[in-house]
Amino acid sequence: MSTMVVWFVFLAIMFLNNAGVAGQADDTGFVSIDCGLAGNSSYKDASSTLTYSSEEAFIDTGTNHNISAAYVTSTLSPHYLNVRSFSNGIRNCYTIRSLVKGEKYLVRATFMYGNYDGLNKGVIFDLHIGVNYWKTVNISNPDKRTIAEVIFVAPVDYIQVCLVNTGLGTPFISSLDLRPMKNSLYPLANSSQSLALQHRLNAGPTDTTIIRYPDDPHDRMWEPWSNYPYWTEITTSSHVQNVQNDIFEVPSVVLQTAVTPVNATPANTSELKFFWLPDPPDKDPEYLANLHVSELMNLTKDQKREFNITLNDAMFSPGPFSPEPLYANAVYGFKPVHGRQQYILTLKATANSTLPPIINAVEVFVVLQVSGIPTDSADVSAINTIKSQYQIKRDWYGDPCVPKTYAWDGLNCSDAVSGSPRITVLRLASSGLTGEVTNAFANLKALQTLDLSHNNLTGSIPAVLSELPSLALLDLTGNKLNGSIPSALLKKSKDGSLTLRVADNADLCYDGTECNQSKKKSNSSKITIAIIVPIVVVLILAAAGILIICKFRRPGSSKKPSINPQNPENPDISSTMNTSLQLENHQFTYRDLKQITNNFQREIGRGGFGVVYRGCLVDGTQVAVKMQCDRSTQEVNDFMVEAQHLIRIHHRNLVSLVGYCNDQNCLALVLEYMSEGSLQDHLRGRARGGQPLTWRERIQIALDSAIGLQYLHKGCNPPLIHQDVKPNNILLNAKLEAKIADFGVSKAFRSNEDTHVSVSSPVGTKGYIDPEYFMTLRLTEKSDVYSFGVVLLQIITGQPAIIEGTGPNSEYVNVTAWVRQRLSRGNIESVVDARMQGDYDINSVWKAADVALKCSAENGAHRPTMTEVVVQLKECIELEVAAGRNHNIYSGNSSNGHPSGVCQNGIHAIEQQLVSITMAGGPIMR
Numbered sequence: 001m002s003t004m005v006v007w008f009v010f011l012a013i014m015f016l017n018n019a020g021v022a023g024q025a026d027d028t029g030f031v032s033i034d035c036g037l038a039g040n041s042s043y044k045d046a047s048s049t050l051t052y053s054s055e056e057a058f059i060d061t062g063t064n065h066n067i068s069a070a071y072v073t074s075t076l077s078p079h080y081l082n083v084r085s086f087s088n089g090i091r092n093c094y095t096i097r098s099l100v101k102g103e104k105y106l107v108r109a110t111f112m113y114g115n116y117d118g119l120n121k122g123v124i125f126d127l128h129i130g131v132n133y134w135k136t137v138n139i140s141n142p143d144k145r146t147i148a149e150v151i152f153v154a155p156v157d158y159i160q161v162c163l164v165n166t167g168l169g170t171p172f173i174s175s176l177d178l179r180p181m182k183n184s185l186y187p188l189a190n191s192s193q194s195l196a197l198q199h200r201l202n203a204g205p206t207d208t209t210i211i212r213y214p215d216d217p218h219d220r221m222w223e224p225w226s227n228y229p230y231w232t233e234i235t236t237s238s239h240v241q242n243v244q245n246d247i248f249e250v251p252s253v254v255l256q257t258a259v260t261p262v263n264a265t266p267a268n269t270s271e272l273k274f275f276w277l278p279d280p281p282d283k284d285p286e287y288l289a290n291l292h293v294s295e296l297m298n299l300t301k302d303q304k305r306e307f308n309i310t311l312n313d314a315m316f317s318p319g320p321f322s323p324e325p326l327y328a329n330a331v332y333g334f335k336p337v338h339g340r341q342q343y344i345l346t347l348k349a350t351a352n353s354t355l356p357p358i359i360n361a362v363e364v365f366v367v368l369q370v371s372g373i374p375t376d377s378a379d380v381s382a383i384n385t386i387k388s389q390y391q392i393k394r395d396w397y398g399d400p401c402v403p404k405t406y407a408w409d410g411l412n413c414s415d416a417v418s419g420s421p422r423i424t425v426l427r428l429a430s431s432g433l434t435g436e437v438t439n440a441f442a443n444l445k446a447l448q449t450l451d452l453s454h455n456n457l458t459g460s461i462p463a464v465l466s467e468l469p470s471l472a473l474l475d476l477t478g479n480k481l482n483g484s485i486p487s488a489l490l491k492k493s494k495d496g497s498l499t500l501r502v503a504d505n506a507d508l509c510y511d512g513t514e515c516n517q518s519k520k521k522s523n524s525s526k527i528t529i530a531i532i533v534p535i536v537v538v539l540i541l542a543a544a545g546i547l548i549i550c551k552f553r554r555p556g557s558s559k560k561p562s563i564n565p566q567n568p569e570n571p572d573i574s575s576t577m578n579t580s581l582q583l584e585n586h587q588f589t590y591r592d593l594k595q596i597t598n599n600f601q602r603e604i605g606r607g608g609f610g611v612v613y614r615g616c617l618v619d620g621t622q623v624a625v626k627m628q629c630d631r632s633t634q635e636v637n638d639f640m641v642e643a644q645h646l647i648r649i650h651h652r653n654l655v656s657l658v659g660y661c662n663d664q665n666c667l668a669l670v671l672e673y674m675s676e677g678s679l680q681d682h683l684r685g686r687a688r689g690g691q692p693l694t695w696r697e698r699i700q701i702a703l704d705s706a707i708g709l710q711y712l713h714k715g716c717n718p719p720l721i722h723q724d725v726k727p728n729n730i731l732l733n734a735k736l737e738a739k740i741a742d743f744g745v746s747k748a749f750r751s752n753e754d755t756h757v758s759v760s761s762p763v764g765t766k767g768y769i770d771p772e773y774f775m776t777l778r779l780t781e782k783s784d785v786y787s788f789g790v791v792l793l794q795i796i797t798g799q800p801a802i803i804e805g806t807g808p809n810s811e812y813v814n815v816t817a818w819v820r821q822r823l824s825r826g827n828i829e830s831v832v833d834a835r836m837q838g839d840y841d842i843n844s845v846w847k848a849a850d851v852a853l854k855c856s857a858e859n860g861a862h863r864p865t866m867t868e869v870v871v872q873l874k875e876c877i878e879l880e881v882a883a884g885r886n887h888n889i890y891s892g893n894s895s896n897g898h899p900s901g902v903c904q905n906g907i908h909a910i911e912q913q914l915v916s917i918t919m920a921g922g923p924i925m926r
């Protein structure tokens with residue numbers, strides 16, 4: 001380690017009277033804002049018992065939105081149901097007043113996108129705390145909850161939390177909390193540095209409950225953290241005491257659970273290991289870590305728990321460390337570390353230890369240097385008075401001068417060489433100011449230039465302006481000021497210390513004499529009348545003209561827009577239409593369809609495209625007819641292009657397009673009829689009388705679908721990307737052969753249904769959309785691979801793409817995260833669809849799960865191609881066939897090492913005891 005790092009151990013000092021130091025912190029001073037809450041309302045949050053209110057008192061910009069109903073769940077914390085978004089202005093800020101300067105506070109902001117704007121798009125923006133950068137918020141997933149927290153010392157008696165638009169989407173926020181902290185807590189947060197939270201983990205619990213207020217009187221959020229089966233939980237029901245002058249006051253309930261390695265024999269060589277990665281990697285953040293350790297067992301005389309703690313290769317604890325029973329010990333660094341690719345903490349038992357190491361809780365912080373000093377508070381209050389008095393509509397939010405990049409336009413500030421920046425120049429020329437010149441200008445004591453020219457200011461010039469010590473230029477040209485110029489200003493102007501401009505103020509008296517105002521008044525009222533009359537006449541004429549024009553236009557405009565193949569505006573289509581004789585054979589008229597479907601008698605489904613009817617061609621072939629009426633000309637044209645394309649594509653694993661129709665403003669696709677319905681029906685138990693698919697059937701369906709997709713990607717010219725791979729679009733025929741449906745159709749039919757979104761946004765269905773595509777809007781075949789991975793996981797698990805959790809605070813979670821989380825504990829049985837009743841070859845299932853997780857990798861480049869997927873799935877089938885299974889062979893066996901052969905690859909978490917502190921698909925935030 002290049003920098004000398006000093007570490008400090010905070011040991012318990014046993015005093016009997018310190019029980020309950022954590023005690024009942026008074027909750028006065030808590031500010032809990034539910035951003036986007038309608039009107040001036042508030043409610044009591046059931047889980048935290050805290051009262052959340054709307055932001056009326058804290059901000060006056062932004063608009064409220066409810067998140068999309070698709071993301072509303074019964075277990076979602078209410079503050080996520082609505083957001084405030086800021087499409088105007090670079091920097092929008094919440095201002096929380098009534099802080100005490102120099103006191104310590106915790107501020108927490110939460111974010112859940114929930115497609116509130118219907119754009120289904122990722123967004124990245126910055127957060128500032130006061131005038132300092134805090135964090136970059138990167139929202140790439142509509143149902144992911146993001147929590148930002150910072151502990152800081154208030155530099156002034158208010159704090160502003162600013163959302164800064166960095167050009168990567170509209171900032172928004174779900175909630176904002178302020179919690180006063182005792183100054184003695186987190187001593188490393190001080191007036192020159194703040195602590196931004198990276199992780200706060202409660203080791204032990206395997207459920208999803210986050211501990212916060214009232215269990216933690218400071219309302220920190222402790223996320224559950226475990227690494228089953230490598231770590232095991234130790235708990236106690238006894239109270240764990242805070243030490244005297246505890247600088248962390250971790251609540252007992254957090255410390256009452258701990259983890260220790262399993263099978264730690266011999267104990268004196270065992271270790272606990274975990275790591276985190278710099279985030280963002282390119283910024284090389286500086287980290288501080290706190291380890292909270294408490295002995296929870298009653299140790300006998302010959303038992304000893306002692307371990308060394310190292311960070312990467314350097315000692316973190318100054319020497320061997322033995323946690324005290326039921327006391328809140330902490331080991332923490334106070335010199336930040338940085339410059340590493342990863343940060344690995346190792347707790348390693350010493351040679352004399354008879355017990356393995358334990359850990360109860362971990363906190364990791366990024367150190368933020370407090371570099372910006374806010375503008376002088378008297379200046380801030382004066383400029384805010386000016387802003388509100390004249391209702392200045394400029395991007396004037398946050399601190400007026402700091403940071404410089406976002407300083408308010410129209411003013412200059414002095415540099416903060418020592419102390420706070422001051423406003424030195426204020427230019428409000430031609431800003432539509434009306435009313436009198438406010439005395440607040442005179443409170444900008446460092447003002448050198450004040451330009452109020454070309455406004456509609458009235459009244460007299462306030463004499464207090466002459467008291468501004470540094471004022472060198474006062475420009476009042478082109479207003480409606482009256483009265484006489486204060487003599488003190490005239491004097492300064494005469495002695496050359498002030499440049500005073502007052503021209504074009506008709507009623508202003510330069511020499512102190514009375515002005516004749518009545519004459520001017522009558523003149524102006526005459527002018528007003530002269531102007532008003534002609535305008536009214538013109539308006540009446542214009543209105544009449546509109547009526548006349550409408551009358552003549554009407555018959556023409558009501559004409560039905562025709563869909564003419566010879567449409568000269570679209571020569572490409574018309575020429576194809578004329579030359580492609582083959583195509584004509586596939587064209588049906590509305591009357592044909594009526595006949596085929598026996599007057600649209602049997603409706604067999606409804607979807608994004610419209611209604612689906614069952615029909616029968618003259619030759620007896622069964623078909624499905626998908627109908628949609630009332631489409632625009634553009635949509636019809638798109639459809640025609642697409643239909644011509646699709647009709648040429650034939651493959652055993654793609655649903656064939658028999659023909660199409662664009663008659664009577666109705667579009668229709670005539671498709672091969674798939675008698676067994678969709679894979680979705682089978683997974684949901686809505687087919688074959690609820691009889692579940694066997695593993696052999698499932699894996700065959702997966703393979704068929706993969707081959708279909710592979711053909712779209714590699715066999716078609718130009719290649720086709722499906723964009724909406726999901727079980728609904730995988731159809732089964734009587735032999736349970738799977739075929740991909742609706743390929744290319746998503747492009748032709750962008751329906752209004754919420755599963756499909758507009759051209760500039762990702763197309764697809766929630767739960768299946770490739771997160772990378774969602775972020776970048778760059779569509780590749782790997783996006784289909786991602787969706788296919790989700791489908792494959794559903795085939796294995798029988799779960800929906802988005803699973804509702806079960807715990808009291810649990811949320812919806814994507815099936816990929818759900819499977820990852822369970823498989824990291826090494827247990828395949830816990831994810832496999834129970835309806836198969838264990839009737840599958842476990843190697844085959846492992847391998848399929850491995851393929852599925854690779855397909856759903858975050859990074860598209862890491863996903864396999866469909867060709868590779870096909871090869872892997874064929875091997876899964878071979879494994880299943882070769883197994884010659886007996887139902888019980890593998891049950892209870894999977895913990896004794898892993899199935900042999902290929903299936904061992906891929907799920908590295910199982911092989912590795914090193915656990916990421918972040919954990920893929922980790923604890924669910926509430």
Ligand SMILES: *[C@@H]1O[C@H](CO)[C@@H](O)[C@H](O)[C@H]1NC(C)=O
Nearest residue numbers: 039040041042053054056057
């Ligand atoms: C909002 O409610 C508070 C307290 O109930 C009240 O003082 C305030 O005037 C209200 N504001 C508006 C705009 O209704």
Ligand SMILES: *[C@@H]1O[C@H](CO)[C@@H](O)[C@H](O)[C@H]1NC(C)=O
Nearest residue numbers: 036038063064065066067082
């Ligand atoms: C959000 O939903 C609530 C309750 O359903 C409703 O009162 C409110 O007006 C909605 N807000 C917006 C911005 O649509």
Ligand SMILES: *[C@@H]1O[C@H](CO)[C@@H](O)[C@H](O)[C@H]1NC(C)=O
Nearest residue numbers: 124138139140280771775858
């Ligand atoms: C935002 O998050 C996405 C998904 O995690 C990631 O791929 C991307 O690089 C991030 N962008 C930035 C600017 O950090």
Ligand SMILES: *[C@@H]1O[C@H](CO)[C@@H](O)[C@H](O)[C@H]1NC(C)=O
Nearest residue numbers: 235236237238296297298299
């Ligand atoms: C430890 O000892 C105390 C008192 O001696 C007892 O109350 C407690 O239950 C014991 N705890 C365990 C885990 O045995």
Ligand SMILES: *[C@@H]1O[C@H](CO)[C@@H](O)[C@H](O)[C@H]1NC(C)=O
Nearest residue numbers: 308318319320348349350351
């Ligand atoms: C623990 O640290 C001590 C002192 O720093 C050292 O002597 C000892 O070898 C270390 N033990 C292990 C197991 O690393």
Ligand SMILES: *[C@@H]1O[C@H](CO)[C@@H](O)[C@H](O)[C@H]1NC(C)=O
Nearest residue numbers: 304306319320350351352353
């Ligand atoms: C281990 O125990 C032995 C005997 O009790 C003692 O001499 C030695 O100093 C201990 N070593 C450490 C590292 O504590």
Ligand SMILES: *[C@@H]1O[C@H](CO)[C@@H](O)[C@H](O)[C@H]1NC(C)=O
Nearest residue numbers: 430431432433454455456478
């Ligand atoms: C002043 O107000 C008049 C109407 O009252 C308006 O026409 C004019 O544009 C305003 N002048 C300025 C400079 O804003």
